[in-house]
Amino acid sequence: MKVLKFGGTSVGSAANMRRVADIIVREGASVTVLSAMSGTTDTLQRIASFAAAGGCEEEIALLLAGLKRKYVRCAGELLSDGYADASAAVERTMERVAAEAAAYAGEVSQRTIIAQGELLTTALFTLYMKERGCRAELLHAPAFMYGGEVRVDGGVLRQSVADAARGVYYITQGFICTGPDGRLDNLGRGGSDYSAALIGAALGAGEVQIWTDIDGMHNNDPRYVEGTFPIRRMNFDEAAELAYFGAKILHPSTIQPCKDRGIPVLLKNSMAPDAPGTVISDAEVGGHVYRAVAAKDGITAVRIYSARMLMAYGFLRRVFEVFEKYRTPIDMITTSEVAVSLTVDSDCRLPEIIAELSELGTVEVDTGNSIVCIVGRLDHAEHGRAREIMEAAGDVPLKMISYGASHRSIALLTDTRNRTRLLRNLNDKLFGKDAE
Ligand SMILES: Nc1ncnc2c1ncn2[C@@H]1O[C@H](COP(=O)(O)OP(=O)(O)O)[C@@H](O)[C@H]1O
Ligand SMILES: N[C@@H](CC(=O)OP(=O)(O)O)C(=O)O
Structure with missing residues (x-):
């Protein structure tokens, strides 16, 4: 069927x-x-x-x-x-x-x-x-x-x-x-x-x-980058990361129900039905380290500074509880000694969230950002991957970096005004002409 x-x-x-x-x-x-x-x-x-x-x-x-x-x-x-x-x-x-x-x-x-x-x-x-x-x-x-x-x-x-x-x-x-x-x-x-x-x-x-x-999932966002190419085969997890971090071709929740039942998902072009498109399945796909890059706009970064965070436990739980209460998912998170930065893609409950977070510390809100996510086989034991990505990003200012949560992705936060330049820099440096 x-x-x-x-x-x-x-x-x-x-x-x-x-x-x-x-x-x-x-x-x-x-x-x-x-x-x-x-x-x-x-x-x-x-x-x-x-x-x-x-x-x-x-x-x-x-x-x-x-x-x-x-x-x-x-x-x-x-x-x-x-x-x-x-x-x-x-x-x-x-x-x-x-x-x-x-x-x-x-x-x-x-x-x-x-x-x-x-x-x-x-x-x-x-x-x-x-x-x-x-x-x-x-x-x-x-x-x-x-x-x-x-x-x-x-x-x-x-x-x-x-x-x-x-x-x-x-x-x-x-x-x-x-x-x-x-x-x-x-x-x-x-x-x-x-x-x-x-x-x-x-x-x-x-x-x-x-x-x-369009003829399947491309290795980069064709609305902003020239010379992108379709990826013929992808693993469920790679596709989920890409959809989650903005590849517009696929709604972020699409992969999970099919992954749970092992049902392959085909992305096809109705304007060119004979083109092969992309097959997404549970098969591990070898080949190139870098698979694709995607961008998600409309991201708000929220930073909470609090001396109470120093050497304390339970602080992050209290922060998360506020987001849970207002049913607002968090995309990226980084912490330092006395501050936590996180991002959300929905600001409809932000006023209430900020009011409650202000009881925990000083809150700073920074709107108009984009997450750019690089998906691939990013084995953390391999030497030089992070350097390679940072060098490819070039001089684009980065506000947050999320690396290590998954072997499949690294996410970067930048001002939306820099999003296209970042996508292009990554495309030029991470994908050779023979990539697929
Ligand atoms: N990585 C990507 N691969 C393919 N298309 C992408 C990618 N990122 C963004 N897009 C854009 O997504 C568009 C398809 O969007 P989508 O919402 O699925 O259209 P529709 O629902 O009308 O079929 C493409 O035309 C393309 O411009
Ligand atoms: N029509 C709805 C649902 C949808 O999925 O549309 P599309 O497949 O054209 O992205 C929307 O625009 O949000």
Whole structure:
């Protein structure tokens, strides 16, 4: 059984959706997970923000009209028999978003609004599959996907896809789920990859395929660095480190469910389906020491100075408890005699966190940073690795270095203004022309 996921760019137009349908049929996909057409979730998020601010009816109407045009045009180019159903679905969705925005009731409305992109895209695409003569069925992901302590109701899911072996193509939404309060919720931005991995794991799939707009995981971020190349095979742990530290192609939580069940993950290009892509599995991959570099922006560094830390135990526990209380994960951490520095990628609870940390010592907050992570076989017993990396970084100022927690990665913190230069320096020095 194969589970395939297509990202927003892969379903971003009628032409791309046709390509996606070809791939689904060619691969014999049992379950297909779709994101919303590219740009939709951002627009819905903006509508929700305007609704939260209040008094922005015009802005909301303008955004809704744009969305409606995009979906109606797509339906027009894609469908003939199914067009009337599709445009009725578009109309209903726009009305629902408008009503939710008008009666905005905080986070619950926000979640409902941003869920509509996946719901509409999958509805449209299922109509198209049917029009092509395929036996396609639309599955409502929140019926089996749960957020909070994320889980899939395997019983409900297996029952829902019972006819997969008889050639039915099941289409479902990535990203969305039922929240702990029983209402529509989501798995966080970019979460459709995670949906596919969870569904694959729950069904014991033979393979999870993540289809995007690039030929697999590259050795560096192609948005900032020229001459990057795809990595053909990766180990689960390497891929997890890269996704965690920013490789945008993969949501950070995607690898674990597949690793737990030993299910290979393939990263493929929907614009070039015959390109080999990247295979991620539990096989140890030999070869070059340095595998890839990734960057994550929007990082805030928090430093806590306290003489009480000197020779004390229990201090770090108290610091961690504050982050735990506000459900804010820590990415990097370094300590000195009287200070601890750590980084977070979410600043939504930062005011409360800082207020509580201030009871432990003097707190300094430094925003606008990036983590750049080098992933490879970084055997700590080998001579000269750290020097090699530092020399490659060159004169880029580094604010924190995290080395030693894993044999697979070293993470560097720098001001985001230096991120591209650091990525390029590392690319030039750590990856020779013959690297893959
Ligand atoms: N290491 C990397 N390898 C491949 N792509 C990367 C990497 N880092 C960043 N990217 C970017 O990620 C993009 C794909 O992002 P993604 O969110 O998966 O798209 P979608 O969900 O629309 O399919 C690529 O177009 C590429 O620019
Ligand atoms: N549509 C959601 C979920 C998602 O995963 O999208 P994509 O696969 O296009 O990154 C988002 O934009 O966050």
